[in-house]
Amino acid sequence: MRLLLVEDEKPLAELVRRGLATEGHEVEVAHDGNSGLDAALTGSHDVIVLDIMLPGLSGYRILEHLRGQGVWTPVLMLTAKDGEYDEADAFDLGADDYLTKPFSFVVLQARLRALLRRAGEPAPTVLRVGDLTLDPSTHRVHRGETEIPLTPREFGVLEHLMLHTGQVVTKTDILRSVWDAHYDGEVNVVEVYVGYLRRKIDTPFGTRSIETLRGVGYRMSEPATTPPS
Template structure:
């Protein structure tokens, strides 16, 4: 099981990491909210252990953004705050459980195991466009019988386009839904990632399912090479 620990107190983060590794978990660390959010978006984890009081982005901001992105990885909040009100607040913004500092490793391990044992939600329906199949539950993609490896961001972009199959999605809409409303990079990042996707899901198969609609955005549909207007943007 892969666990992401987002904790700005480096000594505590290392101690938590060593304690979890001693119990068989694979652990990665982040020491601020921005880095933690990036790691959680780009890689697959079985659970995120998230401190509330973080630099750059707070734990609450990280949690809210992940949920807004459609990332439902279990999140265990760590905080020095006490009381039922604080605990309810953590659960209200999308966390799955709450653990107050100081805590014992025995309790931390028990809480993590309980989260990981919880019944999974109903399995989402596969998204299908022609012979391109995206499985939201397994986070897998295949063209016919050939599996395709995508990064988390590439997967999120493809999932969004496939959910809107046949409709044109503007760059602004894609940025809001895939990168988040607070994303402050240039819109051309969408073109870059569309290019990445085309090189993985279309070019190796001689297809052109992602189309550029000049002046409007992108759409995905059944392969129609004659309608592909751009291979890079």
């Protein structure tokens, strides 16, 4: 595995580098945000381990640049902050996982292996529901010929719904699939993101494709046309 480690705490970076190198991994290290971004943009790494608090350019901004440039290398965020909003910000920008410092090296290795397994899965096919399409490989969504910009979290919720078109999915199902496995916040956050999606994929086009089944969950279906008001 070829890894990029972007971490400004040099003793920690060297400790992690040596540990991963001992396991047979090739590790490139950057100690500031700008050089970390330059290295990450090459797209030549299997996984990026990215600290949030960095000199020059924060991990958040690096991640934002990467996803904006279409670089989808799996990213594991490292943070000294222990708050669900910091984690949510990272996931919304396109992070794949996170670890809070201090962390166990054994857990870090396990998380990296999991990211590598997911990255090695075959590229999924384009999902279609009516004239709505979602391409997991390019992270693009279209309604007909119109491209619809979505945040990574919105994209994840829509992808889960489209993968289960015609089926009822619960909020818990969506949380387990889209949010981090360690998320223990309110399940009603799913309602918020479904609302965001409706305002982007349905309302401007006069369609209704996400049905709410109160007390049960949501169902994606061929869109019905909204009658003119």
